[in-house]
Amino acid sequence: MFPVLLAALLLLAGGGVARAENALEQVRERGELVIGTDATYPPFESKVGGRLEGFDIDLGNQIGKELGVKVRWVNSAWDGIFPALRTGKFDLVMSGVTITDERKQNLLFSRPYFLSGQTLARRRGDRRIGSADDLPGKIVCVQQETTGQTAAEKRGLPPESIRKFETLPEALLAVRNRQGDVAVGDLPALRDLIRKGYPELEVIGGVFVQENVGIVADPRSGDLIRGVDAALQRILDDGRYGRMYALWLGEPLPAADVARLNGLAAVGGGGVDSGSAFTIRWDLLQNALPLLLRGAVTTLYITGLTLLIGTPLGLLVALARLSGFRPLSTAAAFYVEVIRGTPLLLQIFVIYFVLPAVGISLPAFVAAVLALTLNAAAYIGEIFRAGIQSIDTGQMEAARALGMDYGAAMRWVILPQTVRRVLPPLTNEAVALLKDSSLVSVIALTELTRVGRELSTNSGSPITIYLAVAVLYLAMTLPLTYLVRRLEDRWQPISRPRAKAVAAKP
Amino acid sequence: MTTTTIPGSPTNGSGPPVLAIRDLHKSFGKLEVLKGISLEMREGQVSVLIGASGSGKSTLMRCVNRLETPTQGTVRFRDTEIGPANLTRVRREIGFVFQRFNLFPHLTALENVTLAPRCVLGAPAEQAEREARELLEQVHLSAKADNYPAELSGGQQQRVAIARALALRPALLMFDEPTSALDPELVGEVLEVMRDLAAEGRTMLIATHEMGFAREVASHVMFLHLGQILEEGPPDQIFESPREARTREFLARVLGP
Structure with missing residues (x-):
């Protein structure tokens, strides 16, 4: 491979x-x-x-x-x-x-x-922050892989208190939304951004790291x-x-x-020439691997949690869509169309950056799982709906004719067959979700892709890092696919007889 | 198995009324499939519906346990008028056998039979299984208890479906063309089981194209034509000397020259 x-x-x-x-x-x-x-x-x-x-x-x-x-x-x-x-x-x-x-x-x-230097930006009048000495114990927002991040790290702050964003404006937005306490960045850049778009913030404490x-x-x-x-x-x-x-x-x-x-x-x-950027450098992996593995664990964690909540939620969405109660089925259909019709990236942004405008300010991890869950539930709902509808109507009739109510018929007859049938598309969704979870890096979550991008920026051999990232993703997706194939084999009697049917009378 | 055997003649249909249909209509959109059906069945009676495809036999049966909702008319089961409120309860007492079996493919033959007793009546697993094995024995399928439907022939599947319908000890058994989906060589084994049930004195309403069988087991035969019962009576009369020209035509066609 x-x-x-x-x-x-x-x-x-x-x-x-x-x-x-x-x-x-x-x-x-x-x-x-x-x-x-x-x-x-x-x-x-x-x-x-x-x-x-x-x-x-x-x-x-x-x-x-x-x-x-x-x-x-x-x-x-x-x-x-x-x-x-x-x-x-x-x-x-x-x-x-x-x-x-x-x-x-x-x-x-x-x-x-x-000639530049690092300085701080706080919410106007936030007296808890006066100088760089006040950084410990605060949530510090930076643009990732900038000297702002380095300056924060050199202050000995724990990694989980440093939120890394793709751009400096996003870091400032997070401070304004109270998802962080203080931003660290270049003085000229911070001053300019605040003047143009963040009147709620102010630069404080002067330059604490000189830079060229x-x-x-x-x-x-x-x-x-x-x-x-x-x-x-x-x-x-x-x-x-x-x-x-x-x-x-x-x-x-x-x-x-x-x-x-x-x-x-x-x-x-x-610029000591460390060889072409396309040279594989195994020596880099020694330092990178622990970080990448930690990123992979985060990716697994986010994906697993999303599937755990999103699958039952998706089933509910499907049942709502199929219900005879019009307001409920219409609401479910609307939900599915909105989610499917907008990019996941946008949904993540809305939940993290826009919800604070109406007073709901979520931590990055919660926002990430929420956004992915709402997204996955719509797709999983459609998978379940198609699965339920693919079951022969005679099954429901037979169950009802036996005196089972709708709930019992669903529980004992329709859903067990549906689950077996939707397993392959559900696996696809799980694999897609695992990969899509890389999008939550935009709200400063250090999952696998994010770690890889950070490492590749300064490593001198991006190809080494990206290959390692690819291998780690495969290490997560391949077992999943394999596991489901095994399950399908076990449930085979439903689709294919184990032995040739015998027509003769017993 | 508890069976109700009427002393003397098992199929004379002289017991208390089980089913009473009054002026039943059913339309699908503009198409009126049932145009005012009335009939009555007594305990132990075996009634057979005959008639061409599309005459309304299936629809009539499906209207009885409300797989289709009648447009008009009433159906009484014993002393209850069947409606949405009592539907689930009444259905437990009416066994229904489908043309296409409709076995649950994810369950074994045995589980197909035990499912309803267990989740509808809450019967203990052991008891449900014991009774299910007796029923499979009765349809000559003890050996196939642990096979899945996909591993059974059509005839075997239909016999499992009959055992499944019997599991709730229904007071009325309905068969909607139970052999129409079968290969000809598999028809016999299903009819044999049904013959046994009739001999036990069970109350049965059967839609079928098997005229020989109908004549043999029926206590009462109804000829359905374009959504109406055109002619009815004892099998000998219907098959030997039908009064209606339509009935004669139909019989001539299905029985051959």
């Missing part, structure tokens, strides 16, 4: 990954510099009216001009952005990326181009980064930098910043 998957993945990834040491030359030949960014991070980058804008966007375009090429921006989710860079989807990443030693192990940084922001390239793109550094120098020197700063940060460039940035020119670099 493993080698087959591997070969398939390598084949899929094959096109255009051979990146030579002449990255700058290739960019010039192409006439186009491709820069990846996660446009949820004003004032550095955000999407306004369908266009990307922000400090990084202006700066990147100026760098392109200096290099004599056009810039094409690719808006990409933060937690896939470095694997995408490593696999040749972009030449550079500009996304307010803080330079850290950990990242320098697998990524190559330009010289710092912005840099431009990122693949470790084998040394010449490209040297070109970028030279371009940055010119943009800093001729005053363009200052004008951009004033435009996007809403205040003049502090006088000392240019000198400090020049002094920090050596902070960039890094």
Whole structure:
């Protein structure tokens, strides 16, 4: 199984990954510099009216001009952005990326181009939080795999008190909805987001971790980064930098910043080439496996709980749909259509982020199980309904003719046959559910897929992590399928005689 | 098995009234299938319904235990008028055998027979099983008690279905064309069981196309034509000297030249 998957993945990834040491030359030949960014991070980058804008966007375009090429921006989710860079989807990443030693192990940084720092955002007037010293014992919301997360972790907070979101706005939303106490993030980004959309929140306590922001390239793109550094120098020197700063940060460039940035020119670099991003690195698994297994347990737990509640609920939905009482059957049909007609992701968002607006604020785990259960119950309900309707009407008649009431006939005659018949589609649903449960990672639950994505961001070999994730999913779904096949075999008499029927009189 | 045997003639139908149907109508949409049926059955009587397919035999039987709801008319069982309120209770006293058996495929032959006594009457498992084995014995299927319906021939399935219908000790047995779905060579074994039941003096209402059998076991024969009882009487009279031209036509067709 493993080698087959591997070969398939390598084949899929094959096109255009051979990146030579002449990255700058290739960019010039192409006439186009491709820069990846996660446009949820004003004032550095955000999407306004369908266009990307922000400090990084202006700066990147100026760098392109200096290099004599056009810039094409690719808006990409933060937690896939470095694997995408490593696999040749972009030449550079500009996304307010803080330079850290950990990242320098697998990524190559330009010289710092912005001085930043981590700060806190709390609900306005929430006196429990005054500085970073107040973080212990609070629910801390961060954007996953950012230095905000690192800053929170370095404070020695227990992992379960750190809620990781895909974007910084979602982290702020969670604080506003009282699903968290405080958000940690870059000062400029927090200030900008709060000013534009979160009047209920405020920045508090000043910068507690100083940071340098840099431009990122693949470790084998040394010449490209040297070109970028030279371009940055010119943009800093001729005053363009200052004008951009004033435009996007809403205040003049502090006088000392240019000198400090020049002094920090050596902070960039890094990017020891640890081999292609497509190289399997078994050594990574030693550290990753325990984390992945914990994620798998969460996935199993969520899925199991959902099935446990969702299956009887689905049966009730089916019975309601089939009942002769019109309001009940109409309500059930409406429920099923609403659930089936909207994306699961949206349902998860609504339950976690929108219900708080009407005063129902659920913890992430409860929200996840609730959303998945409501979703599964609709699909399982349809499976049961089809199953019940597929039972010959003569069965109900025979039961009723024997004086059984509707309930007894259902309980003893119709449902036992239905269960056997719906087992295969029900298994499909369970397997689908197990995989769909990865969607709850958007509300900061660290299930298997989420753990895999987090690990792959900084691992230097995403393929190793993703293969391990795939194997773990298969390790959960295959036994399930096998188990059900065994059950079906055991119940075979219903569908196929064990022995050939004998027509003769006894 | 408790049986009610009328001394002298087991099929003379002279006991107290069991079933009384008055002016029964049944329409499916615009199609009127039953157009005012009235009949009476007494304890120990074996009544046979004959008539062409579509004449309303099945519908009439299904209206008795309300698998179909009559459009109009009354059905009295002993001294109760059957209606929604007493339906479940009355059905326990009316055994019904379907053309297509309708055995429960997820249960063995034995379990098919014990299910109703156990979950309707709350009979203890042991007692229900003992009685079920006696009933299977009676339909000559002791050896098949633990087989599933799919492992039985059509004739065997129908005999299990008869045992199942007998399990609640019904006062009336109804057979809706019980041999019509069977291969010809399997018809005999089912008729034999039914013949035994008639000989025991059970009250039976039978819809069938088996004219020889009808003539042999019936105490009363009714010819149904287009939703009405066109002619009725003792079997000898109906089969030997039918008064109605329609009856003669029908008999000529099913009995051959």
